[in-house]
Amino acid sequence: DADVTQTPRNRITKTGKRIMLECSQTKGHDRMYWYRQDPGLGLRLIYYSFDVKDINKGEISDGYSVSRQAQAKFSLSLESAIPNQTALYFCATATGTEQYFGPGTRLTVT
Amino acid sequence: KQEVTQIPAALSVPEGENLVLNCSFTDSAIYNLQWFRQDPGKGLTSLLLIQSSQREQTSGRLNASLDKSSGRSTLYIAASQPGDSATYLCAVEFTSGTYKYIFGTGTRLKVLA
Numbered sequence: 511d512a513d514v515t516q517t518p519r520n521r522i523t524k525t526g527k528r529i530m531l532e533c534s535q536t537k538g539h540d541r542m543y544w545y546r547q548d549p550g551l552g553l554r555l556i557y558y559s560f561d562v563k564d565i566n567k568g569e570i571s572d573g574y575s576v577s578r579q580a581q582a583k584f585s586l587s588l589e590s591a592i593p594n595q596t597a598l599y600f601c602a603t604a605t606g607t608e609q610y611f612g613p614g615t616r617l618t619v620t
Numbered sequence: 621k622q623e624v625t626q627i628p629a630a631l632s633v634p635e636g637e638n639l640v641l642n643c644s645f646t647d648s649a650i651y652n653l654q655w656f657r658q659d660p661g662k663g664l665t666s667l668l669l670i671q672s673s674q675r676e677q678t679s680g681r682l683n684a685s686l687d688k689s690s691g692r693s694t695l696y697i698a699a700s701q702p703g704d705s706a707t708y709l710c711a712v713e714f715t716s717g718t719y720k721y722i723f724g725t726g727t728r729l730k731v732l733a
Contacts (some may be wrong), residue, residue: 520636541719552624552709552725553664562717568720607652607671607713609721611664 513537514612516601522618523591527556531615533601541604542584544568544576546597546612554601559584591619622647622714626724633700634732641695641727643710651713655684655695658707658726665674667708668695700731 514535523529533542540561545553545568556569557576565576567596573595577585588595596619625644633639643653652671656664667676668684670693675686683696697704708729711721 543721545723550725551710553723555720557721575672598661602664605721607654608669609654609664609711610666611656613663614661616661 512573514601514603514610516599516612516615518615519613520616522532522620524620525570525592527591529588529591529617530586531584531599531601533584533612535582535584535603535610535612537603537605537610538581539603539605539610542578542580543602543609544574544584545600545602546570546595547600548597556586556599562586588617588619591617593619595619621713622717622722624710624722624724626708626710626727628727629725630652630728630730632730632732635700635702637700637731638696638698639700639718639729640695641697643693643695643724643730645691645714645722647714647716648691649715650688651715651718653684653686653693654711654715654721655682655693656709656711658709660707664709691711693706697729700729702733703730705730 543558544556559578599615655667670686692717707726709726711723
């Protein structure tokens with residue numbers, strides 16, 4: 511089984527809908543991250559968490575919220591989805607200095 | 621503002637060629653630099669991690685070097701193969717942003733058979 515899993519893998523939703531992307535890890539890492547990837551812009555950090563009680567905003571947190579339900583679970587929510595949130599979303603974990611990525615969720619907002 | 625830049629954005633080479641991918645960063649105060657490979661529509665696979673105290677790391681046909689003073693890292697791929705075709709990304713952890721990683725926009729590599 512993969513160490514970092516993301517669900518769903520693909521999602522199409524309509525403008526204004528609330529949507530949650532989930533991430534689970536079996537690596538036992540304390541640090542977890544959410545990124546979005548857009549063509550030509552690389553990966554940009556949305557939120558990150560150092561443990562269950564420590565949540566931090568990244569460079570593009572507006573329009574997003576997160577929940578760290580347990581050490582192994584970190585969820586990203588779009589409260590009211592808009593078309594420019596269409597992107598590939600990645601969850602990652604880290605220990606020490608190395609990052610490990612999930613397979614990504616492709617989200618389309620119509 | 622701390623930035624990571626990768627040039628060129630795209631590269632096409634014939635099979636068997638040795639090649640170098642570049643990653644530049646604006647601040648020499650870093651903890652580490654990590655190189656990733658990404659296949660189309662897929663996740664990121666870690667290739668090499670270089671700590672700030674290291675000058676290079678090697679794995680198989682891959683060699684990554686780090687020159688903090690000039691703000692540069694290079695990823696050298698020896699004897700390229702069509703299976704090396706992918707996007708290569710570098711990510712830097714700056715000391716002023718502990719545990720936060722800044723990514724370059726990547727170099728899209730195509731190795732022609």
